[in-house]
Amino acid sequence: MRYRTLGTSGTVVSELALGTMTFGAETDETESCAILDRYVDGGGTFVDTADVYAGGRSEEIIGRWMKADPGRADRIVLTSKARFPTSDDPNDVGVSRRHLARALDASLRRLGVDYIDLYQLHAWEQVTPVEESLRFLDDAIRAGKIGYYGFSNYTGWQIATAAGVAARHGWAPPVTLQPQYNLLSRGIELEIVDAASETGLGILPWSPLAGGWLTGKYQRGVLPTTGNRYAKPQDQAAREERDRDDRVWEILDVLARVADSHSATQGQIALAWLLSRPIVTSVILGARTLDQLTQNLPASEIELSDTEREELDRVSAPRFDEYPYSGWARQDRHRPLEGGR
Numbered sequence: 001m002r003y004r005t006l007g008t009s010g011t012v013v014s015e016l017a018l019g020t021m022t023f024g025a026e027t028d029e030t031e032s033c034a035i036l037d038r039y040v041d042g043g044g045t046f047v048d049t050a051d052v053y054a055g056g057r058s059e060e061i062i063g064r065w066m067k068a069d070p071g072r073a074d075r076i077v078l079t080s081k082a083r084f085p086t087s088d089d090p091n092d093v094g095v096s097r098r099h100l101a102r103a104l105d106a107s108l109r110r111l112g113v114d115y116i117d118l119y120q121l122h123a124w125e126q127v128t129p130v131e132e133s134l135r136f137l138d139d140a141i142r143a144g145k146i147g148y149y150g151f152s153n154y155t156g157w158q159i160a161t162a163a164g165v166a167a168r169h170g171w172a173p174p175v176t177l178q179p180q181y182n183l184l185s186r187g188i189e190l191e192i193v194d195a196a197s198e199t200g201l202g203i204l205p206w207s208p209l210a211g212g213w214l215t216g217k218y219q220r221g222v223l224p225t226t227g228n229r230y231a232k233p234q235d236q237a238a239r240e241e242r243d244r245d246d247r248v249w250e251i252l253d254v255l256a257r258v259a260d261s262h263s264a265t266q267g268q269i270a271l272a273w274l275l276s277r278p279i280v281t282s283v284i285l286g287a288r289t290l291d292q293l294t295q296n297l298p299a300s301e302i303e304l305s306d307t308e309r310e311e312l313d314r315v316s317a318p319r320f321d322e323y324p325y326s327g328w329a330r331q332d333r334h335r336p337l338e339g340g341r
């Protein structure tokens with residue numbers, strides 16, 4: 001396992017983070033604790049959760065696991081998030097000072113800690129002035145309740161706006177962005193990667209295996225019946241849309257070929273590709289079972305050759321064919337620094 005700094009901060013985290021969205025839902029407490037143990041034994045130090053995962057049970061499981069062995073827990077760099085509704089009270093949602101204060105205290109209580117290293121706003125929200133949320137986060141840092149803060153699911157202008165507000169007021173800057181990013185979903189390269197890079201945010205990709213697609217376990221035209229994410233009725237439409245998309249199967253073909261040449265799994269190669277992207281700080285692994293985590297962890301030992309990376313880049317390249325992203329907004333990157341045209 002290799003370690004990288006959390007964005008422009010001085011804190012170091014393992015390049016594979018552990019996502020815990022399934023804890024207390026599809027993954028029971030015993031297996032969740034076994035996953036945490038295996039992750040830490042493999043050198044992992046960075047655990048991602050949120051107040052809404054399994055209605056708070058994910059945080060509670062992590063809290064009990066940390067309490068059982070405080071020495072081991074001390075090595076963990078812990079994150080949580082707030083923004084989505086935690087009840088039907090109209091104030092138990094969003095990024096207002098009121099909701100964030102209550103949500104943070106509730107997360108600290110469930111996790112059994114008095115400090116969360118990285119607190120993330122789970123998504124942009126239209127109602128609350130940016131100043132209100134960022135002032136709260138700066139206060140929470142000064143109060144010693146959180147170490148840093150970051151954003152999740154923000155667009156480029158939202159990152160630039162929020163980072164500008166923090167800088168203007170002299171408040172602590174954001175350090176990370178947690179977006180969806182994987183070989184089937186590279187939309188963030190349109191401008192979010194540039195915005196994050198300009199602002200000094202490290203990227204923490206979620207759904208690095210596209211919810212399991214990039215493990216190669218799905219076959220074209222065969223609908224899964226039970227036992228995995230895309231068997232759920234609410235995910236059928238997404239599953240069918242991917243099934244119809246020729247590009248998905250072209251990407252999976254290349255992935256399978258590269259995996260064969262490394263005697264690796266397709267999932268490991270998909271994770272290694274993300275790890276090779278310079279903007280990525282730590283890839284958030286999702287594992288429903290201990291076996292899945294055990295299969296995915298060795299991704300950190302795989303080095304892709306330049307040719308393999310280029311091949312994967314090419315087949316999965318996002319299509320930016322709409323003005324201005326088709327050329328105008330991107331042409332400066334190719335401006336010659338010397339000589340005339």
Ligand SMILES: NC(=O)c1ccc[n+]([C@@H]2O[C@H](COP(=O)([O-])OP(=O)(O)OC[C@H]3O[C@@H](n4cnc5c(N)ncnc54)[C@H](OP(=O)(O)O)[C@@H]3O)[C@@H](O)[C@H]2O)c1
Nearest residue numbers: 019020021206207208209210211212228229286288292295
């Ligand atoms: N900020 C956000 O808005 C946001 C959103 C989503 C997730 N996240 C974070 O990111 C983490 C990871 O997201 P994700 O769960 O979507 O990641 P993912 O890696 O794309 O998908 C994980 C799922 O893929 C399947 N899988 C994983 N390894 C496998 C293997 N070796 N063989 C076969 N199947 C395998 C499992 O699902 P099945 O076995 O059920 O098929 C597993 O639950 C979450 O836990 C959470 O912490 C954040």
